Amino acid sequence: xxxxxxxxxxxxxxxxxxxxxxxxxxxxxxxxxxxxxxxxxxxxxxxxxxxxxxxxxxxxxxxxxxxxxxxxxxxxxxxxxxxxxxxxxxxxxxxxxxxxxxxxxxxxxxxxxxxxxxxxxxxxxxxxxxxxxxxxxxxxxxxxxxxxxxxxxxxxxxxxxxxxxxxxxxxxxxxxxxxxxxxxxxxxxxxxxxxxxxxxxxxxxxxxxxxxxxxxxxxxxxxxxxxxxxxxxxxxxxxxxxxxxxxxxxxxxxxxxxxxxxxxxxxxxxxxxxxxxxxxxxxxxxxxxxxxxxxxxxxxxxxxxxxxxxxxxxxxxxxxxxxxxxxxxxxxxxxxxxxxxxxxxxxxxxxxxxxxxxxxxxxxxxxxxxxxxxxxxxxxxxxxxxxxxxxxxxxxx
Amino acid sequence: xxxxxxxxxxxxxxxxxxxxxxxxxxxxxxxxxxxxxxxxxxxxxxxxxxxxxxxxxxxxxxxxxxxxxxxxxxxxxxxxxxxxxxxxxxxxxxxxxxxxxxxxxxxxxxxxxxxxxxxxxxxxxxxxxxxxxxxxxxxxxxxxxxxxxxxxxxxxxxxxxxxxxxxxxxxxxxxxxxxxxxxxxxxxxxxxxxxxxxxxxxxxxxxxxxxxxxxxxxxxxxxxxxxxxxxxxxxxxxxxxxxxxxxxxxxxxxxxxxxxxxxxxxxxxxxxxxxxxxxxxxxxxxxxxxxxxxxxxxxxxxxxxxxxxxxxxxxxxxxxxxxxxxxxxxxxxxxxxxxxxxxxxxxxxxxxxxxxxxxxxxxxxxxxxxxxxxxxxxxxxxxxxxxxxxxxxxxxx
Numbered sequence: 199x200x201x202x203x204x205x206x207x208x209x210x211x212x213x214x215x216x217x218x219x220x221x222x223x224x225x226x227x228x229x230x231x232x233x234x235x236x237x238x239x240x241x242x243x244x245x246x247x248x249x250x251x252x253x254x255x256x257x258x259x260x261x262x263x264x265x266x267x268x269x270x271x272x273x274x275x276x277x278x279x280x281x282x283x284x285x286x287x288x289x290x291x292x293x294x295x296x297x298x299x300x301x302x303x304x305x306x307x308x309x310x311x312x313x314x315x316x317x318x319x320x321x322x323x324x325x326x327x328x329x330x331x332x333x334x335x336x337x338x339x340x341x342x343x344x345x346x347x348x349x350x351x352x353x354x355x356x357x358x359x360x361x362x363x364x365x366x367x368x369x370x371x372x373x374x375x376x377x378x379x380x381x382x383x384x385x386x387x388x389x390x391x392x393x394x395x396x397x398x399x400x401x402x403x404x405x406x407x408x409x410x411x412x413x414x415x416x417x418x419x420x421x422x423x424x425x426x427x428x429x430x431x432x433x434x435x436x437x438x439x440x441x442x443x444x445x446x447x448x449x450x451x452x453x454x455x456x457x458x459x460x461x462x463x464x465x466x467x468x469x470x471x472x473x474x475x476x477x478x479x480x481x482x483x484x485x486x487x488x489x490x491x492x493x494x495x496x497x498x499x500x501x502x503x504x505x506x507x508x509x510x511x512x513x514x515x516x517x518x519x520x521x522x523x524x525x526x527x528x529x530x531x532x533x534x535x536x537x538x539x540x541x542x543x544x545x546x547x548x549x550x551x552x553x554x555x556x557x558x559x560x561x562x563x564x565x566x567x568x569x570x571x572x573x574x575x576x577x578x579x580x581x582x583x584x585x586x587x588x589x590x591x592x593x594x595x
Numbered sequence: 596x597x598x599x600x601x602x603x604x605x606x607x608x609x610x611x612x613x614x615x616x617x618x619x620x621x622x623x624x625x626x627x628x629x630x631x632x633x634x635x636x637x638x639x640x641x642x643x644x645x646x647x648x649x650x651x652x653x654x655x656x657x658x659x660x661x662x663x664x665x666x667x668x669x670x671x672x673x674x675x676x677x678x679x680x681x682x683x684x685x686x687x688x689x690x691x692x693x694x695x696x697x698x699x700x701x702x703x704x705x706x707x708x709x710x711x712x713x714x715x716x717x718x719x720x721x722x723x724x725x726x727x728x729x730x731x732x733x734x735x736x737x738x739x740x741x742x743x744x745x746x747x748x749x750x751x752x753x754x755x756x757x758x759x760x761x762x763x764x765x766x767x768x769x770x771x772x773x774x775x776x777x778x779x780x781x782x783x784x785x786x787x788x789x790x791x792x793x794x795x796x797x798x799x800x801x802x803x804x805x806x807x808x809x810x811x812x813x814x815x816x817x818x819x820x821x822x823x824x825x826x827x828x829x830x831x832x833x834x835x836x837x838x839x840x841x842x843x844x845x846x847x848x849x850x851x852x853x854x855x856x857x858x859x860x861x862x863x864x865x866x867x868x869x870x871x872x873x874x875x876x877x878x879x880x881x882x883x884x885x886x887x888x889x890x891x892x893x894x895x896x897x898x899x900x901x902x903x904x905x906x907x908x909x910x911x912x913x914x915x916x917x918x919x920x921x922x923x924x925x926x927x928x929x930x931x932x933x934x935x936x937x938x939x940x941x942x943x944x945x946x947x948x949x950x951x952x953x954x955x956x957x958x959x960x961x962x963x964x965x966x967x968x969x970x971x972x973x974x975x976x977x978x979x980x981x982x983x984x985x986x987x988x989x990x991x992x
Contacts, residue, residue, distance in 0.1 A: 236718055236719060255703050259700065260655060301705075303700050304657075311704055311706070320634055321634070321708070343756060347742040347743060348744070349740070371878045395745075
């Protein structure tokens with residue numbers, strides 16, 4: 199992040215009143231319903247500057263707050279009107295892209311009844327989308343579409359059937375002889391196997407890249423990255439942070455975190471390497487070898503990728519950490535060489551300052567390393583959508 | 596419904612206090628978290644009698660009500676404790692199976708933060724599951740599992756890519772030469788293409804039937820049954836009722852409903868018959884002819900099935916209406932004969948009294964007609980899970 203970008207990032211942290219004074223521009227009254235609203239719902243709305251306006255019906259409530267707003271300052275307090283609706287607008291514009299949020303209604307935590315829900319922070323939260331200037335790359339277009347299928351694979355180590363989603367590219371069903379490489383792609387802490395499709399639009403990113411001829415088709419497999427027998431009443435799940443990344447907004451800070459214990463101790467490495475990979479290779483038309491198998495993940499999923507690729511370098515040929523730390527030459531030294539190390543961050547993440555140097559160090563030592571910084575985004579999904587878009591063309595070449 | 600069943604149904608409508616006096620049994624304190632709770636959530640809870648207990652944190656709220664409870668009497672009013680939690684238990688036991696519900700917090704409509712959400716009543720609502728005595732047939736078991744895949748198919752008539760979910764049975768990916776029959780299965784009013792998998796467990800019902808050798812594998816296709824260009828701000832969608840069925844609890848009663856106009860006028864018949872069926876036949880290994888293609892639906896989806904099968908009898912060979920009306924000999928007369936007419940209701944639905952007579956009349960006229968009544972269930976998903984379980988073995992023989 200150079201000084202210009204740093205200034206922009208800081209400017210984004212000022213209050214709306216200051217921004218407006220600086221810009222001399224009022225809030226534009228061109229609000230439209232968020233693209234992630236539930237059917238028929240007019241609110242929340244977003245304007246062309248990235249401000250968000252809320253409207254919540256709660257005629258007998260005293261107080262409604264929205265967690266969304268400028269960081270760390272309590273979100274947006276809504277004001278009750280005579281008709282029993284609480285309304286309000288964020289103090290400043292939000293970053294482009296996807297954000298989780300929730301309401302606090304008279305002290306209780308609820309979702310916005312107007313918005314769709316997305317699994318994050320270990321709960322289904324409301325989601326909103328600020329249209330990004332580069333949203334075309336993950337838009338739903340009139341191109342051939344791959345499928346996203348839910349599979350239930352047997353897991354002896356956890357004594358259950360576990361769920362994964364598998365993206366198969368357009369044409370997969372037609373040419374019965376063609377085989378494909380596979381990317382195993384992990385979600386972040388507090389999320390689950392739905393995140394990369396729902397929040398990440400991984401399938402649409404792939405469809406568009408394939409339609410544009412920018413990549414050769416491959417399969418993506420997304421599963422739940424923990425094995426904590428996570429059932430109601432079983433107590434809190436471990437709350438590991440992303441390795442080297444800032445915690446998601448609103449997420450509880452974990453204590454005493456140990457990635458080795460989390461990944462290996464809780465058995466995810468076993469589920470992934472010994473159960474899911476063989477199941478996918480047996481049930482889909484994969485090219486079942488290391489040069490055609492990649493692992494990547496965002497945040498905690500980057501931590502898992504980091505750990506598992508180093509522990510099982512014979513399984514995966516390509517490694518990708520998205521807001522999930524960096525590799526060092528010391529770690530990779532003496533192991534089977536990865537064909538690619540990809541590391542990315544959003545520019546608003548402090549660790550984004552380290553990622554270019556990490557790639558440079560790896561390149562100096564003879565590794566194929568690529569760094570990517572997503573401009574003007576934080577530890578959030580637009581960083582990771584862009585990262586996947588950058589990563590995909592580098593895989594399996 | 597005979598007089599004994601009617602008495603049972605009426606008994607179910609009495610208050611808990613009366614039931615308890617009749618039974619002489621107190622509410623059993625064996626509550627456990629609902630199987631549909633969000634991760635780590637202890638509430639809502641269900642006991643072995645079917646009572647539901649709620650616990651909602653809202654320390655500064657004056658009033659929290661739950662829509663779930665004995666019909667038509669305002670649900671369950673919760674009581675605030677000293678710690679700021681609202682708690683309460685339904686007045687009486689709920690029917691076995693799945694129920695939608697929501698909270699009213701100080702006059703506003705919100706979902707229970709403890710429960711998973713399911714799309715019904717044109718919104719994502721909280722869901723709860725009362726374990727059914729026969730739940731084994733839709734349980735997740737250690738058997739081979741089919742996949743449920745999201746497809747995005749091009750629709751020229753609606754100028755967009757539309758979503759469907761496709762269940763492919765276990766083994767579909769392995770034997771590349773095998774072709775399968777297809778059931779097109781529609782959701783009800785206010786629901787969408789997610790309902791049959793999420794609420795209905797259609798995939799698990801199929802997996803279990805196949806594992807038990809009770810059916811030959813087939814594909815199920817589930818898509819959204821309306822074409823109202825349903826975007827935020829576009830105004831209310833048409834609200835057709837199910838043909839011959841009671842409206843879902845809590846659903847607004849539609850006025851001036853006309854199934855012909857709804858299905859044909861809004862273009863769903865075109866989407867299904869001219870766009871989705873050809874897409875599925877081109878992209879999946881189907882047996883693409885009338886004797887291997889069925890259509891069924893619940894509630895409004897039954898109405899759609901009724902209309903479309905009569906309008907396009909050359910397309911579908913098997914017809915199934917689940918809480919969605921009945922066929923008459925007059926309607927079928929002179930058209931290509933269906934290989935099966937299946938009609939079902941929950942016993943607590945008034946129309947359940949008509950379904951056996953309707954089947955008898957069709958059989959007298961030489962049709963292969965089957966009626967099914969789900970005992971002690973209403974216009975809700977346990978009726979439809981059981982109906983699918985009964986229907987599947989009758990298809991494609």
